[in-house]
Amino acid sequence: MRTIGIITNPTSGSGRGARRGAEAKATLAAGGHHLIDLSRGSWAASYEAAVAHRPSLDALVVVGGDGMAHLGIQVCAETALPLGIVAAGSGDDIASSLGLPRHDIPAAVARIEAGLRGDTVRVDLGRVTGGAVEEPASPRYFGAVLSAGLDAAVASYARAITFPRGPLKYKVATMREVPRFRPYGVRLTADGRERTMRCTLVAVANGPVFGGGLVVSPDSRMTDGRLELVTADGMSRRDILGLFPKLKDGGHTADPRVRIEQVESVTIVPEASEGAPLPPAFADGELVGATPLTVTVAPGALTVLGGRAQ
Structure with a gap:
């Protein structure tokens, strides 16, 4: 029998989160495991409960979307505690990058069971430090993508709305934010x-997708020991509206104003002499904090139950 901590988000999705959490707990319990429910009603409280119980756990399982996976990453990063993900959110970019089932709780639990028997993958994470990184998790880790330009402004608005869901809400958020846009100044x-530079996009990618499947960095892999810095020069609002749809399939990479470079470390600092202030950074759809920030790769920092190296 394994002792498994589980965190669900019962308030998400107009009750869907509670139903999915209950199904995941019942399916795991049917496997004979001892479950400890670490859900505490808030991100910070659940994180603190999981950290407090970490020494007694054989695994941590999170149920929900990228926000829940991001929470689990904070608990398990650079430790021996493996993470299981039951992907049941509107985006699920982390699960997608790990080849995990989405919106299929029995299949997701079956992967977790396989992971408990030894079928795991070690993946890299981005590690974020800076004076304004949001507590209680500092440094902050991320699995998919950190955004710090217009992509962060879009992520901020998308996070605040409940409808529509998935990639469509990022389209709605883009249409809302682009009319307000002025090129940012960044060092x-x-x-x-x-x-x-004067920029439109600034992102640091550990995985290829963000925003519910938008392909911001097609060649990013979570097992290569590197990150990708994605930048786009300052653009007009008209050009932005032409560029953003290309994120659906990675077509933006053909634009000469877009640059993708492999890095191990990047520091992002606002530069007022070059343009507008940068918005607060987001990672995996969650608020990380205001710049300046430094992002470094944490190779092999997370063990994922049943994950696949993509």
Whole structure:
């Protein structure tokens, strides 16, 4: 018998979160495991409960979307505690990048069971430090993508709305944020190389997708020991409206104003002389904090139950 901590989000999805959480707990319990429910009604309280119980757990399981996976990552990063993900959210970019089932609780639990028998994958994480990183998890880790430009402004608005769901809500958020846009000023130091620029997008990718399946960095892999810095030069609102739809299949990478470079470390600093202030950064759809921030790769920092190296 294994002792498994489980965190669900019963308030999400107009009751769907509670139903999915209950199904996941029943399915895991049917496997003979001892479950400890660590759901506490808030991100911070659930995180603190999971950290307090961490020494007694054989695994942690989270049920929900990228926000719940992001929470689980904070608890398990750079420890021996493996993470199981029952993906049941509107985006599920982390689960998608790990080849995990989505919206199929029996299949997701079967992967977790296989992981408990040894079928696991070690994946990299992004590790974020800075004076304004949101507590209680500092440093902050992420699995998919950190956004710090217009992509962060879009993520912030998308996080605040409940309808529509999935990629469509990012389209709605984009249409809301683009009319407000002015190019941002930023100073980037990537693996010791510094440059300043007026930018539209600034993202650091550990996995290929964000925003419910938007392919921001097609060649990113969670097992290569590297991150990708994705930037786009300052653009007009008209050009942005032409660029953003190309994120659906990674077609934006053909635009000469878009640059993707492999890095191990990048520092993002607002540069007022170049343009507008940067919005607060988001990662895996969750607020991380205001810049300046430094992002470094944490190779092999997370063990995922039943995951696949993509």
